[in-house]
Amino acid sequence: MTPLVEVSGLSVEFGGIAAVHELTFAVSRCEIVALMGPNGAGKTTTFHLIAGARQPGSGRIMFDGRDLAGLRPDARCRLGVARTFQITQPFQELSVTENVMVGAMMHHKRLPDARAAARRYVELVGLADKADAPAKGLSTGQRKRLELARAIATRPKLLLMDEVTGGIDQKSIPGMIELVRRLREQGLTVIMIEHNMRVIGEVADRAIFMNRGVKIAEGTPADIARHPDVIDLYLGDAAHG
Numbered sequence: 112m113t114p115l116v117e118v119s120g121l122s123v124e125f126g127g128i129a130a131v132h133e134l135t136f137a138v139s140r141c142e143i144v145a146l147m148g149p150n151g152a153g154k155t156t157t158f159h160l161i162a163g164a165r166q167p168g169s170g171r172i173m174f175d176g177r178d179l180a181g182l183r184p185d186a187r188c189r190l191g192v193a194r195t196f197q198i199t200q201p202f203q204e205l206s207v208t209e210n211v212m213v214g215a216m217m218h219h220k221r222l223p224d225a226r227a228a229a230r231r232y233v234e235l236v237g238l239a240d241k242a243d244a245p246a247k248g249l250s251t252g253q254r255k256r257l258e259l260a261r262a263i264a265t266r267p268k269l270l271l272m273d274e275v276t277g278g279i280d281q282k283s284i285p286g287m288i289e290l291v292r293r294l295r296e297q298g299l300t301v302i303m304i305e306h307n308m309r310v311i312g313e314v315a316d317r318a319i320f321m322n323r324g325v326k327i328a329e330g331t332p333a334d335i336a337r338h339p340d341v342i343d344l345y346l347g348d349a350a351h352g
């Protein structure tokens with residue numbers, strides 16, 4: 112079967128500096144792939160390129176058999192690309208359900224239908240008890256869950272998750288891992304920017320490690336964890352800092 116995502120030779124520069132350079136990788140359907148690397152490695156830029164927030168200088172992104180070149184983010188979202196952001200920005204005054212309705216409106220034009228669908232996603236991410244609460248009162252972990260619900264309400268095939276475990280308390284992490292697994296069982300393919308090796312080891316099938324815009328390692332989480340360059344660049348830093 113052809114992969115859901117095929118990135119080939121993708122490059123983009125900012126002010127003469129390569130943020131992403133000749134990046135090539137593929138992601139199969141229902142696979143969970145972790146995108147790793149130190150600050151400035153090019154992870155977020157890669158998400159921008161796949162989601163259409165930025166256009167590459169060169170290279171190609173095939174999604175579900177289609178070349179995404181030139182398509183705007185909303186067109187890519189309709190094709191099935193959704194993302195969550197590291198810094199969540201819900202509509203503060205709207206309720207949790209209303210925030211998720213914004214995503215659900217992509218497939219439900221009637222408000223009652225969008226509301227009912229949004230409720231289901233709110234329950235799926237474990238926020239049922241906050242369904243009618245304003246988004247502004249949510250904790251960081253709850254905001255990350257809301258962000259996920261909003262994204263999956265667009266019924267994506269591919270979910271780009273930016274540090275969903277970042278900034279949440281340790282005891283919430285197993286629940287988040289469980290949620291990502293459940294999303295995959297429902298047919299989602301996931302690329303996740305993630306730093307937490309425990310999370311990666313438990314949930315990712317594969318990991319891609321970038322540094323200075325370049326892919327330097329790819330393999331199972333266990334392979335990545337013992338890759339000398341990775342240890343040097345990342346685990347070494349983490350161990351020392």
Ligand SMILES: Nc1ncnc2c1ncn2[C@@H]1O[C@H](COP(=O)(O)OP(=O)(O)OP(=O)(O)O)[C@@H](O)[C@H]1O
Nearest residue numbers: 125126129130148149150151152153154155156157
């Ligand atoms: N809009 C921009 N203008 C100029 N340089 C940029 C821009 N966006 C990113 N860069 C640069 O591109 C490189 C890759 O940045 P990117 O944000 O993709 O890294 P990252 O791996 O996501 O890092 P982090 O873990 O800190 O989020 C960095 O050197 C960054 O400074």
